[in-house]
Amino acid sequence: MPMPRRFPASLAAFLVLWLGGPGPAQAQDPAPALSAAEMEAFLLEAELTDVRDAGAGVTGSQRASASDGRLTHDVHIQSVDIRRSRFVARGARVELNFRDSYLYNVAAYRLAVLLGIDNVPMSVLRRVDGRPAAVTWWVDDVAMTEGERVDQRAMGPDPARTSRQFYTQYVFDELIQNRDRNQGNTLWTTDWKMWLIDHTRAFRQDVELTRPERLLRIDGELLDALRGLTAEAVEAALGDVLSGGERSSVMRRRDLLLQHFDDRIARFGERGVVLDPEPAP
Numbered sequence: 701m702p703m704p705r706r707f708p709a710s711l712a713a714f715l716v717l718w719l720g721g722p723g724p725a726q727a728q729d730p731a732p733a734l735s736a737a738e739m740e741a742f743l744l745e746a747e748l749t750d751v752r753d754a755g756a757g758v759t760g761s762q763r764a765s766a767s768d769g770r771l772t773h774d775v776h777i778q779s780v781d782i783r784r785s786r787f788v789a790r791g792a793r794v795e796l797n798f799r800d801s802y803l804y805n806v807a808a809y810r811l812a813v814l815l816g817i818d819n820v821p822m823s824v825l826r827r828v829d830g831r832p833a834a835v836t837w838w839v840d841d842v843a844m845t846e847g848e849r850v851d852q853r854a855m856g857p858d859p860a861r862t863s864r865q866f867y868t869q870y871v872f873d874e875l876i877q878n879r880d881r882n883q884g885n886t887l888w889t890t891d892w893k894m895w896l897i898d899h900t901r902a903f904r905q906d907v908e909l910t911r912p913e914r915l916l917r918i919d920g921e922l923l924d925a926l927r928g929l930t931a932e933a934v935e936a937a938l939g940d941v942l943s944g945g946e947r948s949s950v951m952r953r954r955d956l957l958l959q960h961f962d963d964r965i966a967r968f969g970e971r972g973v974v975l976d977p978e979p980a981p
Contacts, residue, residue, distance in 0.1 A: 734771075736813075736822065742768055743775065743824045743835050751777070761898075763838065774838035776821075778802040779831045780900055795879075800900050802834040807941040808876055808899035809836075811950070814937055815925040817872060819865070820896050825941070839897065843890045847883030856892035864975060865894040868922060870914045872896065875926075875953050877904035903942060905949040909956050918961055920974045926954055 734742070746766035754761040754776060762777040779802050787798035805823040812820035823836040844852070855862045873881050880901035887895040909915065934947050942950070964973045 739822055739837065740824055742766065742771060742773070743822065743837065744826050746771075746773075746775075748775070748777070748828065748835075766835075776836040776838055776897075777828050777833050778805055778836070778898075778900060779828065779833035781832075795904075797905070802832070802900060803941040804876075804899045804902045805834040805836055807938050808878075808896075808902060810937045810941070811876065811934070812872065812896075814929065814933060815872075816921055817868060819868075819894055820872075820899075836897075839887055839889065839895045841889045841891070842887050842895075844888050845884050846886035846888070849888055850883065856888075858892065861978070862892060862894075864919065864978065867915075867917050867975070868919055869894065869896060870911070871918055871922060871926075871957060873902075874909050874911070874915065874957060875950060876902040877906055877910070877949065877953060878902040879904060879910070903946050903950070905945050907949055907952045907956065909953070909960060912960060915957070915960055916964075917973055917975055919978075921977055923958075923961060923974060926958060929954055 743766070746768045748764040748766050750765040751762050752764070754763045760780065764775055764777055766773055766775045780800055781802060782798075782800040784798040785796065787795045803825075806825055809820050809823040812818070821837045821839055823834045826833065826835050828835065844854075869881070869886070872878075876899065878899060878901070880898070881896075885896070885898040887897060889895065929951070931947070931951050934950060938947055938950075961973060
């Protein structure tokens with residue numbers, strides 16, 4: 701299977717991540733700031749060593765040390781690509797035409813970039829031991845999983861900021877039809893930033909809002925990005941990782957989200973629904 705093309709640098713440039721600091725399981729030297737293009741090149745080209753089980757999940761994902769001779773950093777490797785005509789998910793819910801695929805990790809990252817969402821780790825397509833895989837930046841400075849946050853009943857030093865991140869997560873998960881957002885694949889770093897990981901069971905073709913009761917508010921910039929999202933932009937960014945039907949379903953769910961929030965704005969007013977831009981740190 702030939703590997704799909706590299707994600708266009710012009711889209712990757714939306715996101716710049718600051719790297720470095722110790723991860724939860726292995727200390728790493730502080731790394732310099734990398735641009736999105738530099739990070740992408742690192743993930744595509746770095747040598748992978750010390751490959752081991754990632755320690756969580758059910759799809760045999762792996763953790764590895766990546767190095768390009770200057771920078772060393774851990775990565776997450778997923779090569780799962782399972783199709784089932786019928787699959788019984790948690791809660792005895794039957795899902796038809798089920799797929800669990802590494803491609804969706806890459807698709808989630810790219811779509812997040814299109815929307816200006818900066819808390820989905822960069823993920824690229826490359827071959828690992830001869831197999832196509834998603835290689836994803838390992839999130840540093842993880843303080844807790846969402847499950848641990850719930851157990852601690854913690855909202856951090858700025859509960860409004862924490863709540864705001866949940867609102868964005870709810871919108872994103874509806875857009876990508878993510879039915880597997882369990883408490884282990886939402887992470888919180890020490891600066892109380894939410895990171896959304898492991899999207900291999902997203903991008904279903906159902907066109908519905910699964911939990912509209914959670915869609916109470918939305919960041920204004922995200923709402924504008926949803927309004928400006930076009931089928932052409934989605935095809936350009938995701939055409940090599942999502943089928944035409946999957947891309948069409950994204951756009952149709954986008955339409956449902958816009959209708960939902962437009963209805964709420966008409967009912968409660970813009971100030972009651974749309975969040976102002978977050979102040980710069």
